[in-house]
Amino acid sequence: xxxxxxxxxxxxxxxxxxxxxxxxxxxxxxxxxxxxxxxxxxxxxxxxxxxxxxxxxxxxxxxxxxxxxxxxxxxxxxxxxxxxxxxxxxxxxxxxxxxxxxxxxxxxxxxxxxxxxxxxxxxxxxxxxxxxxxxxxxxxxxxxxxxxxxxxxxxxxxxxxxxxxxxxxxxxxxxxxxxxxxxxxxxxxxxxxxxxxxxxxxxxxxxxxxxxxxxxxxxxxxxxxxxxxxxxxxxxxxxxxxxxxxxxxxxxxxxxxxxxxxxxxxxxxxxxxxxxxxxxxxxxxxxxxxxxxxxxxxxxxxxxxxxxxxxxxxxxxxxxxxxxxxxxxxxxxxxxxxxxxxxxxxxxxxxxxxxxxxxxxxxxxxxxxxxxxxxxxxxxxxxxxxxxxxxxxxxxxxxxxxxxxxxxxxxxxxxxxxxxxxxxxxxxxxxxxxxxxxxxxxxxxxxxxxxxxxxxxxxxxxxxxxxxxxxxxxxxxxxxxxxxxxxxxxxxxxxxxxxxxxxxxxxxxxxxxxxxxxxxxxxxxxxxxxxxxxxxxxxxxxxxxxxxxxxxxxxxxxxxxxxxxxxxxxxxxxxxxxxxxxxxxxxxxxxxxxxxxxxxxxxxxxxxxxxxxxxxxxxxxxxxxxxxxxxxxxxxxxxxx
Numbered sequence: 001x002x003x004x005x006x007x008x009x010x011x012x013x014x015x016x017x018x019x020x021x022x023x024x025x026x027x028x029x030x031x032x033x034x035x036x037x038x039x040x041x042x043x044x045x046x047x048x049x050x051x052x053x054x055x056x057x058x059x060x061x062x063x064x065x066x067x068x069x070x071x072x073x074x075x076x077x078x079x080x081x082x083x084x085x086x087x088x089x090x091x092x093x094x095x096x097x098x099x100x101x102x103x104x105x106x107x108x109x110x111x112x113x114x115x116x117x118x119x120x121x122x123x124x125x126x127x128x129x130x131x132x133x134x135x136x137x138x139x140x141x142x143x144x145x146x147x148x149x150x151x152x153x154x155x156x157x158x159x160x161x162x163x164x165x166x167x168x169x170x171x172x173x174x175x176x177x178x179x180x181x182x183x184x185x186x187x188x189x190x191x192x193x194x195x196x197x198x199x200x201x202x203x204x205x206x207x208x209x210x211x212x213x214x215x216x217x218x219x220x221x222x223x224x225x226x227x228x229x230x231x232x233x234x235x236x237x238x239x240x241x242x243x244x245x246x247x248x249x250x251x252x253x254x255x256x257x258x259x260x261x262x263x264x265x266x267x268x269x270x271x272x273x274x275x276x277x278x279x280x281x282x283x284x285x286x287x288x289x290x291x292x293x294x295x296x297x298x299x300x301x302x303x304x305x306x307x308x309x310x311x312x313x314x315x316x317x318x319x320x321x322x323x324x325x326x327x328x329x330x331x332x333x334x335x336x337x338x339x340x341x342x343x344x345x346x347x348x349x350x351x352x353x354x355x356x357x358x359x360x361x362x363x364x365x366x367x368x369x370x371x372x373x374x375x376x377x378x379x380x381x382x383x384x385x386x387x388x389x390x391x392x393x394x395x396x397x398x399x400x401x402x403x404x405x406x407x408x409x410x411x412x413x414x415x416x417x418x419x420x421x422x423x424x425x426x427x428x429x430x431x432x433x434x435x436x437x438x439x440x441x442x443x444x445x446x447x448x449x450x451x452x453x454x455x456x457x458x459x460x461x462x463x464x465x466x467x468x469x470x471x472x473x474x475x476x477x478x479x480x481x482x483x484x485x486x487x488x489x490x491x492x493x494x495x496x497x498x499x500x501x502x503x504x505x506x507x508x509x510x511x512x513x514x515x516x517x518x519x520x521x522x523x524x525x526x527x528x529x530x531x532x533x534x535x536x537x538x539x540x541x542x543x544x545x546x547x548x549x550x551x552x553x554x555x556x557x558x559x560x561x562x563x564x565x566x567x568x569x570x571x572x573x574x575x576x577x578x579x580x581x582x583x584x585x586x587x588x589x590x591x592x593x594x595x596x597x598x599x600x601x602x603x604x605x606x607x608x609x610x611x612x613x614x615x616x617x618x619x620x621x622x623x624x625x626x627x628x629x630x631x632x633x634x635x636x637x638x639x640x641x
Contacts, residue, residue, distance in 0.1 A: 006035045006060075013059045014052070017085045024049045026203045031056055034139060034175050039195040041145065041176045041186065043202035046321030050177045051078075054141040057175075058114045059087065063136030066169075067117045068162050069143040075117050076421075076462075088112055092128065093119035094380055095420055095500055099493050100460060103425075108135055120147075120158035121413055121504060124378070129168070137169045142193065145176035146314070149188035150408075150520065152181065153312040153532060157408055166194050179321070180205075180314040183556040205317065205555045209324045211620065212547040212566040213333045214540055220307055220335045221248070225255050227333050228285060230623045232631045233302030234278065237287045238319055240308040248307065249287040258284040264291040268421040268497065269464055290319060299326035302631075305333045309340065311347055312532035313539060313554045328632045329616060334540055341541060344533050352405070352526045353398040359512035361402035362411065364392045366509045376505035383414070383503045403503075408521045413504040422497040423460040424449065424483065427490055430457075436491060441474060445482040446491075448472055460495070544568065570617050585610060585618050589635065593628045598636030 001009070010031050014020050023031075026044060030053040033040040044050050058065035069075070075091040082089040090104040090113045107113045116135075122128055140162075146152040148159040166174070174193050181189065190198055217223045228235060237252075237259075239245055245261035252259035260274050260283045277283040279298055286292060290310075304323040310316045316334075324330030366373070368388050369381045389396050403414040426433070426449075438446065448468055453461045465483075469476040480496070487494040539550045548563035562569050574582070588608045592599050601619070605612040619635045622628040629636050 001035070003032055003036075006032055009060055010035075010056050013056050017055075017059065017087060018052070023052070026201055027053050030175070030201050033199060033201060034173055035060065037173050038199055039174045039176075039190075039193070039197070041189055041195070041200045042178075043181060043186065043200060044177065044179060045203060045205055045207065046179045046318050046325075050143070050179070053177065054139065054175055055082070055087065055115065057139055061138040063138040064108060064113065065115050065139040065141060066132075066137050066165070066172075067115060067141040067143060068120055068123070068159075068165075069117055070120060070147060070156060070159075071144070072119050075119070079115075079117065082115060087114060089115040089117065091117035092122050094121055094415070094502065094504075095498075097493070097495055099425075100495070103459070105131055120156065120161065121415060123161040123164070124158070124413075124504065124506070133168055137165075137172050140165050140169060140172050140174045142174065142176040145178040145189050145193075146181050146185055148176075148192050149181075149185045150525070151184045151188050151528065153314045155408065155525075157410060158413055160192065163193055180317050180555070182314075182554065186556075205552055205557060206548065206559070206563070207321060207324070208563065208565070209327050209329055210320070210565070211329070211331050211570075212320070212551075212563075213331060214547070214567060215333060215335045216338060216541075217335065218337060220337065221251055223335050224248075224305060224307060225252065225257065226624075226626075227303065227305060227331070227335070228252070228257050230626050231303050231331060232629050233300060233330075234281060234283075234298070235285045235303035235305065236292065236301060236319075236322060237285060237305045237307060238292075238310075239287060239289065242289060244308070245287045245289060249285075252285055252287070259287055260285070262286055262288040262292040264289065264416075268462075269466065290315070293319060293322050296322075297325065298322075300328070301325070301330065302328075303331045303333065305331075305335060307335055309334060309336060309344065309536060309540065311344070311351075311529065311536065313535050313551055314532075316536065316539070317551055317555075329630065336540060341537060344537060348526065348529055348533065350397045351401045351529055352522065353402055355517055355522070357398060358402040358405055358517060359515050361394065361399055362406055362510075362515060363512045364388070364394070365403070365412070365503060368392070369503065371505065371509045373509050373511055375508055377508040379505050381503050381505070383501045385416075385501050405517060405521060408525070409515075409517050411505075411507055411510065411515065413506055415502050415504070420495070420498055420500070421462045422465060423462050423495045424453075424456060425460045425493045426456040427493055433491060436489070441478050442482040442485055444472055444474070445479055446486060449492075460493075465497075544572075564613060565616075570620070573617060574621075582618075584608075585614065586622070589615065589618055589622060590627065590637070593622075593635045594637040594639070596640070598628075598634055598640070600633045601635065602633070604635060 007028060010028060014023065027049055030040055030042045034057045042050065042053055054065060054067060072093045075093060079089040079091050090107050092101065092104060108116060142148065142162055147154050147156040148162065149155060176189050176193055186200060215223050237248060239248060242263040242265055245263050249259040249261035262274050275296060278286045301323045304320045310319065320332035323332055368391060389399055406412050407414050449456060453463060455461055465476050465479045469479045483494040486492045535554055539547060546562035546569050547566040549559045552559045585608055589604060592604050592607060601612050601615050605615045608615065619628060619630045623630045627638055629638055
C-alpha cells in the first residue's frame with residue numbers, strides 16, 4: 001500500500017471501532033511507520049493516546065499483535081474495553097490459572113484474537129515461549145518502554161527478555177512506547193531492542209494548558225485546602241504512603257472538601273467503587289499513591305497536587321500530566337517545605353541500603369519461602385511481603401529496595417502485589433446444569449449467576465461475592481462455599497479473589513557470601529538516582545527559571561521562550577506590569593465576573609483591551625485570593641457559585 005492508502009485505511013479503522021474522524025498529533029505518523037515495517041519509538045506524553053498507535057495497526061495487520069506491558073492490574077480492563085469496541089484480545093500473566101491460560105492460547109490459535117497482552121515475566125516461561133513460537137505475530141509492542149533501560153527511573157530486568165522476541169519473530173517490526181524518557185534513555189531503548197535504524201517519533205513535552213506552581217510553606221495542609229478552595233473541578237492529590245492517603249483525605253473531608261483515598265492495598269471492588277465515584281464527580285478529590293492514575297483517562301482533572309514529591313522529573317511529569325487532558329486551563333501544584341529538600345536526599349539511602357543488608361534480605365527470603373540452597377531455579381513463589389518484614393523485623397522501605405536490587409542483579413524477580421478479582425466460568429452446558437441435584441443455597445447461587453452475569457459459558461467473568469450475598473440475603477461464606485462446591489463438581493471453574501506478590505528465582509538459591517552485586521546495578525544506579533533527585537530539587541527549589549522549561553530541557557528539548565503560565569513566569573510578568581495597569585485590569589475582571597454567569601476569557605480580553613494571556617494570569621491570581629472561580633475558560637465571581 002502507498003502511504004496515503006495506509007493513512008486512509010487507518011482513519012477508516014479509527015472511525016469504525018472508536019468513532020473518531022481524525023488522529024491526535026503524531027499518532028498517524030507512528031501508525032504509518034509501523035505499517036511500513038519500520039522499528040519505531042513513539043514518545044507521547046501522558047494522555048497522548050499511546051494505545052491507539054498499536055490497536056489500529058493490529059486491526060490492519062494479519063496475525064497477532066503482541067503487547068508486552070507491566071500493568072498486570074489493568075490487563076483485564078484493557079481487554080474488556082477492546083471487546084466493547086469489537087476488537088478481539090486476550091492476556092497472559094503469571095497469576096492466571098492453567099485453564100485460563102489454555103483458553104487464551106486456544107483463542108489465539110483459532111484466530112479469535114488480534115491482540116495478545118503479555119506481562120514481561122511471562123516471557124521467562126519456556127513452555128509459554130514454545131507455544132508463542134507457533135503463532136503468527138505481525139507486530140511486537142513494548143509499552144512503558146523506559147522500563148527496558150538501565151538509565152531509566154523504573155528499570156525492570158524482566159524487560160531485557162523482550163529483545164529475544166526479535167529472534168523468534170525476525171520479520172515483525174517493534175513499536176516501543178513511553179510517556180517520558182531522557183535522550184540517554186531514548187538511545188538505550190533503541191539499542192536494547194535492536195532497532196534496525198534509529199526512528200523516534202515524538203510530541204513536544206510542552207503542556208501549554210497547565211500552570212506549574214510550587215508553594216513552599218510551613219503548613220502544607222492549610223495550603224492544600226486553599227488551593228482546592230480557590231479552584232474548581234476534580235482533583236488528584238499525590239502522597240507517598242498508604243497511611244497518608246487516609247489521613248489527608250479525612251482531614252480534607254473534615255474541612256468540608258469532598259475527598260476519598262486510593263492505594264494499591266485496597267480490594268479490587270473498593271478500587272472500582274472509589275474510581276467510579278470520582279469519575280462521575282460524586283467525589284471531587286482523590287488522595288492517592290502513584291497506584292492511582294494508570295489507565296484512568298478522565299479528561300477534566302483541573303488540579304493535580306503533590307504533597308510528597310516524586311524522586312524524578314519523569315515521575316512528576318507523568319503524574320502531573322493527568323491534569324487538563326481536555327486542553328482546558330489546569331494546575332499542577334507542588335506543596336512542600338524547605339525541610340523536605342533534605343528528605344529527598346535521604347531517599348537515596350532508603351533506595352540503596354548497604355550490601356550486607358541486601359545479602360541478609362536475600363537469605364531471609366529464601367528461609368521464608370523454604371527454598372534450599374542450590375534449588376528454586378525458575379520457581380514462582382507467592383510472597384507475603386508484609387508478613388516477611390514482620391517475621392524478621394525488617395524495615396519495609398530498605399527491604400523492598402533490597403529485593404529490587406537483587407532483581408536487577410539477576411538473582412530473583414520480585415513482583416509486587418497483583419490483586420485479582422474473583423472470577424467464574426461455567427463448564428457444563430445448560431442441559432447439564434439443569435440435571436444437577438443441589439441443596440437450596442447452592443441452587444440459589446447458581447441461578448443468581450445465570451440471571452445476573454452474561455458470557456459465563458464462553459469466558460471468565462468477574463463476580464463479587466459480597467454483592468451476591470447482599471442481594472440473595474445469605475452470608476458471604478455461604479456464597480463462597482457454594483461456589484467451591486460447584487467447582488468440585490466441575491460444573492464451574494471458580495477462582496477466588498487473591499492478592500499475590502511473588503518472587504521468581506531466576507537462579508538457584510545461593511549462599512549470601514557468593515552474592516555479587518555488580519557496579520552497574522548498585523553504584524551506577526545510585527549515581528543516576530542522585531542525578532534525578534538533584535534535577536527534581538532544581539525544578540522545585542531553583543530560583544528564577546521557568547518551570548516548564550526546566551522540564552523541557554531535562555527531556556532534551558530546547559525551548560525558545562518561557563511558558564508564561566508557571567508561578568515563576570507569572571511573578572516575573574507581574575513585576576513588568578505597572579501598578580496602574582494591574583489595578584485597572586483587576587477592577588475590570590472583578591466587574592465582569594460579577595455579572596450573571598460571568599464571562600469567558602476571550603470576551604473579557606476584548607473588553608479590557610489586553611491579550612487573553614493577561615486575563616488568564618489575573619484570573620488565576622484572583623482565584624488564588626478566593627475572589628473568583630476559574631472553570632474551563634469561564635471566570636465567575638466566587639459569590640455566585
